[in-house]
Amino acid sequence: xxEDKKVLLEVKDLKQHFPIDNGGIFKKxxxxxxxxxxxxxxxxxxxxxxxxxxxxxxxSTCIRSIAQLYKPTAGEVIFEGVDxxxxxxKTLLKLRKDIxxxxxxxxxxxxxxxxxxxxxxxxxxIYNRRGLLDHKWTVEEIENRVEILxxxxxxNKTFKNRxxxxxxxxxxxxxxxxxxxxxxxxxxxxDEPVSALDVSIQAQILNLIxxxxxxxxxTFIFIAHDLAVIQHISDRVVVMYxxxxxxxxxxxxxxxxxxxxxxxxxxxxxxxxxPVKERSRKRIxxxxxxxxxxxxxxxxxxxxxxxxxxxxxxxxxPPMFDCGPDHQVACWxxxxx
Amino acid sequence: xxxxxxxxxxxxxxxxxGNSLTKEAWKRLKKNKMAVFGMVVVxxxxxxxxxxxxxxxxxxxxxxxxxxxxxxxxxxxxxxLMLEQQYKNxxxxxxxxxxxxxxxxxxxxxEDLILKxxxxxxxxxxxxxxxxQREAGTFEFNSTEQKTIDKYVDKINTxxxxxxxxxxxxxxxxxxSLSKLDYDTLLDIYAKEIKADSALIETxxxxxxxxxxxxxxxxxxxxxxxxxxxxxxxxxxxNMSRKDWESKASDSIIGKLxxxxxxxxxxxxxxxxxxxxVSFPFKGDIEINDHITAxxxxxxxxxxxxxxxxxxxxxxxxxxxxxxxQISIAIGLIGTITSVLIGILVGAVAGYRGGKIDYYxxxxxxxxxxxxxxLLVIICMAIFGRKIxxxxxxxxxxSWLTIARMVRGQIMSLKNQEYVEAAxxxxxxxxxxxxxxxxxxxxxxxxxxxxxxIPAFIMQESFLSxxxxxxxxxxxxxGSLIGDGVASMTxxxxxLLCPSIAMIVFLFAMNFFGDxxxxxFDPQSKNQL
Numbered sequence: 001x002x003e004d005k006k007v008l009l010e011v012k013d014l015k016q017h018f019p020i021d022n023g024g025i026f027k028k029x030x031x032x033x034x035x036x037x038x039x040x041x042x043x044x045x046x047x048x049x050x051x052x053x054x055x056x057x058x059x060s061t062c063i064r065s066i067a068q069l070y071k072p073t074a075g076e077v078i079f080e081g082v083d084x085x086x087x088x089x090k091t092l093l094k095l096r097k098d099i100x101x102x103x104x105x106x107x108x109x110x111x112x113x114x115x116x117x118x119x120x121x122x123x124x125x126i127y128n129r130r131g132l133l134d135h136k137w138t139v140e141e142i143e144n145r146v147e148i149l150x151x152x153x154x155x156n157k158t159f160k161n162r163x164x165x166x167x168x169x170x171x172x173x174x175x176x177x178x179x180x181x182x183x184x185x186x187x188x189x190x191d192e193p194v195s196a197l198d199v200s201i202q203a204q205i206l207n208l209i210x211x212x213x214x215x216x217x218x219t220f221i222f223i224a225h226d227l228a229v230i231q232h233i234s235d236r237v238v239v240m241y242x243x244x245x246x247x248x249x250x251x252x253x254x255x256x257x258x259x260x261x262x263x264x265x266x267x268x269x270x271x272x273x274x275p276v277k278e279r280s281r282k283r284i285x286x287x288x289x290x291x292x293x294x295x296x297x298x299x300x301x302x303x304x305x306x307x308x309x310x311x312x313x314x315x316x317x318p319p320m321f322d323c324g325p326d327h328q329v330a331c332w333x334x335x336x337x
Numbered sequence: 338x339x340x341x342x343x344x345x346x347x348x349x350x351x352x353x354x355g356n357s358l359t360k361e362a363w364k365r366l367k368k369n370k371m372a373v374f375g376m377v378v379v380x381x382x383x384x385x386x387x388x389x390x391x392x393x394x395x396x397x398x399x400x401x402x403x404x405x406x407x408x409x410x411x412x413x414x415x416x417x418l419m420l421e422q423q424y425k426n427x428x429x430x431x432x433x434x435x436x437x438x439x440x441x442x443x444x445x446x447x448e449d450l451i452l453k454x455x456x457x458x459x460x461x462x463x464x465x466x467x468x469x470q471r472e473a474g475t476f477e478f479n480s481t482e483q484k485t486i487d488k489y490v491d492k493i494n495t496x497x498x499x500x501x502x503x504x505x506x507x508x509x510x511x512x513x514s515l516s517k518l519d520y521d522t523l524l525d526i527y528a529k530e531i532k533a534d535s536a537l538i539e540t541x542x543x544x545x546x547x548x549x550x551x552x553x554x555x556x557x558x559x560x561x562x563x564x565x566x567x568x569x570x571x572x573x574x575x576n577m578s579r580k581d582w583e584s585k586a587s588d589s590i591i592g593k594l595x596x597x598x599x600x601x602x603x604x605x606x607x608x609x610x611x612x613x614x615v616s617f618p619f620k621g622d623i624e625i626n627d628h629i630t631a632x633x634x635x636x637x638x639x640x641x642x643x644x645x646x647x648x649x650x651x652x653x654x655x656x657x658x659x660x661x662x663q664i665s666i667a668i669g670l671i672g673t674i675t676s677v678l679i680g681i682l683v684g685a686v687a688g689y690r691g692g693k694i695d696y697y698x699x700x701x702x703x704x705x706x707x708x709x710x711x712l713l714v715i716i717c718m719a720i721f722g723r724k725i726x727x728x729x730x731x732x733x734x735x736s737w738l739t740i741a742r743m744v745r746g747q748i749m750s751l752k753n754q755e756y757v758e759a760a761x762x763x764x765x766x767x768x769x770x771x772x773x774x775x776x777x778x779x780x781x782x783x784x785x786x787x788x789x790x791i792p793a794f795i796m797q798e799s800f801l802s803x804x805x806x807x808x809x810x811x812x813x814x815x816g817s818l819i820g821d822g823v824a825s826m827t828x829x830x831x832x833l834l835c836p837s838i839a840m841i842v843f844l845f846a847m848n849f850f851g852d853x854x855x856x857x858f859d860p861q862s863k864n865q866l
Binding site for chain 2: 051064069099103111123130159160166262
């Protein structure tokens with residue numbers, strides 16, 4: 001379904017290193033945390049790209065770098081033909097209108113001292129004041145827009161004057177979604193939007209997101225560490241480990257036919273909601289811990305823990321090998337295919 | 338608070354209002370009785386001291402030499418108090434001369450008291466004894482003493498105080514206020530009044546203005562030579578326009594007419610008092626002569642009541658405490674506001690920008706912290722002169738440090754909040770983020786700190802005034818009043834007690850209020866009242 005659509009966002013060899021200084025007066029840099037270390041993928045218009053991986057693998061950093069909340073160390077983020085990393089502030093502002101974010105903790109992502117109205121209207125006001133909207137919006141227009149958005153995300157519009165702490169978790173996340181929708185963005189970067197909610201609310205929010213997507217044709221990059229959530233919502237999935245992409249594939253393909261040893265291990269860790277199958281489930285136990293991301297790696301990033309490691313893996317970084325339609329794996333096992 | 342059209346109504350036609358964090362804090366504050374009490378006291382103080390010029394109190398800088406060191410009294414007028422003091426002195430002298438006879442034990446007791454410097458007790462005891470002996474007929478004043486007392490009573494009954502509100506001149510059959518007339522007419526009138534040549538008057542006015550200018554020049558150029566001063570005066574007078582000169586001359590003429598009018602009124606009033614045909618306080622028009630009428634208030638000087646007594650210059654302590662409170666509270670407020678503004682600015686920049694800017698700003702703050710800051714204030718006052726404005730300036734300059742650090746810490750912790758990231762992802766500018774998100778969210782801490790800061794400022798000001806570096810006479814502040822009071826603590830304890838109590842009550846109230854605010858803004862805080 002998404003093959004013939006055009007590419008909306010392209011990430012090329014994105015790197016985000018955070019410097020470690022020695023704590024002295026002159027802040028001499030003595031190393032770097034390689035949170036994201038060369039990630040490339042594309043997002044097509046209208047699709048949902050899921051990003052999975054264990055904690056600390058650089059998912060959040062990756063999309064914050066895409067949103068230019070951090071200035072990436074290297075690489076390109078091409079959105080509508082413009083490299084965001086090199087764009088000047090003015091272009092960036094114009095493009096940022098089409099890239100909005102939804103955050104993990106709905107309480108923390110809403111300013112506790114603002115009413116729901118001012119929270120949802122904030123992006124509109126910012127862009128209105130800078131004159132970057134199609135015309136100068138009046139107060140009434142913004143007010144109407146806020147009401148429409150609140151209805152769209154399923155909030156009672158009479159709650160406009162309330163404050164975030166007067167809402168439940170799910171309602172807060174709806175406010176966050178309404179805020180992200182305010183500027184009619186083309187792409188929404190959702191940073192674990194459901195992981196702070198309980199399961200029934202998760203389902204509501206996920207359905208809301210997929211409804212909105214169908215209705216408005218918004219592209220999503222969706223982060224979660226819950227594999228079931230990702231399977232439910234994504235068209236394609238990126239599997240990340242230690243700041244590097246391990247596997248990219250269509251969602252069903254990935255779940256039915258995982259190629260990379262890390263993906264298989266990850267999928268085998270997810271419980272199956274069927275006691276009979278669950279008992280017979282074979283788990284792949286990885287040895288050791290995730291290594292620290294502070295040193296430069298010459299070989300496969302998964303080398304330390306891989307059950308299938310080979311001589312070659314220790315000193316050659318595997319490129320992405322095609323192994324099927326829309327299925328790429330970074331593993332030397334699939335080199336010949 | 339909300340505009341009408343911004344109100345929202347639910348399906349049951351009820352207005353839906355949100356509860357902001359500030360509103361909830363306010364609710365919690367209202368439950369805290371001590372804090373509400375403190376707040377009310379603070380508000381009362383503020384209202385009283387800032388409406389001081391409208392209150393029916395005596396001017397704070399008007400000194401009546403006869404009224405030195407009067408004790409506080411709710412019932413007795415100053416005249417009665419003065420007479421009482423006179424009696425005490427006379428009884429004491431009589432006791433010394435051996436005419437007021439007391440028992441052996443009493444004499445011994447009084448001697449002891451004198452040795453202990455308890456003058457007030459001696460006076461009080463002798464006054465009580467003397468009065469009772471005079472009533473019993475065992476003691477009488479001799480003729481000289483009686484004469485002194487009669488003279489004194491006469492003085493108390495006839496001393497009047499005249500305030501001229503306005504002078505009117507009968508011009509073409511119409512009463513016109515002198516202040517509205519132009520210089521030439523005034524000169525004519527004055528010349529007619531004193532029957533002198535107007536040219537002569539002009540020369541004397543010119544001399545007068547010259548001496549006025551010389552005085553102001555001398556005050557501003559303290560260490561200039563006489564020639565310099567003469568040169569500066571010449572220059573000043575040359576630069577003075579005719580209009581300025583005329584207005585000064587007019588003022589001087591009106592002043593002279595007022596003085597002469599006062600003399601006439603005094604004569605007339607004395608005569609009327611002797612006849613008993615006037616009642617005080619008198620308020621109305623008094624004819625000075627055929628042409629001039631004065632609108633004046635006349636009151637008996639010694640009918641005044643001093644509820645909190647007077648100081649060593651005979652100034653009303655109550656009005657001095659109120660006006661002193663005005664200055665003390667103003668210093669507390671202005672000092673806090675300036676230091677909060679500077680602190681927020683520096684703290685926000687350091688906290689949000691981080692990196693090198695943060696490093697250098699904070700090291701600067703550290704260095705300022707290291708300096709003994711009272712010394713800094715004293716140096717500032719010494720360099721820039723002892724004016725009230727300089728006091729504000731000096732205190733504000735050294736007191737923004739703590740606020741800056743506190744705000745920096747707050748901003749640094751808020752900087753990583755997700756809503757700030759959300760705002761950045763929406764393309765908000767730095768100033769928008771700081772002003773709309775960070776400052777409002779750290780405001781509760783700032784407010785609490787400010788309310789605790791105000792008493793500290795008042796204390797510092799008082800300390801400086803106590804040392805003589807703060808507010809200069811005739812202005813008063815609580816600190817300078819206490820400083821004055823300490824000097825004569827044993828003889829006139831009210832001069833120390835009254836301003837001290839006024840200040841202590843305010844500081845207590847302010848601290849209770851500040852504590853209440855802290856608890857209200859931070860309900861999890863463990864050290865609640």
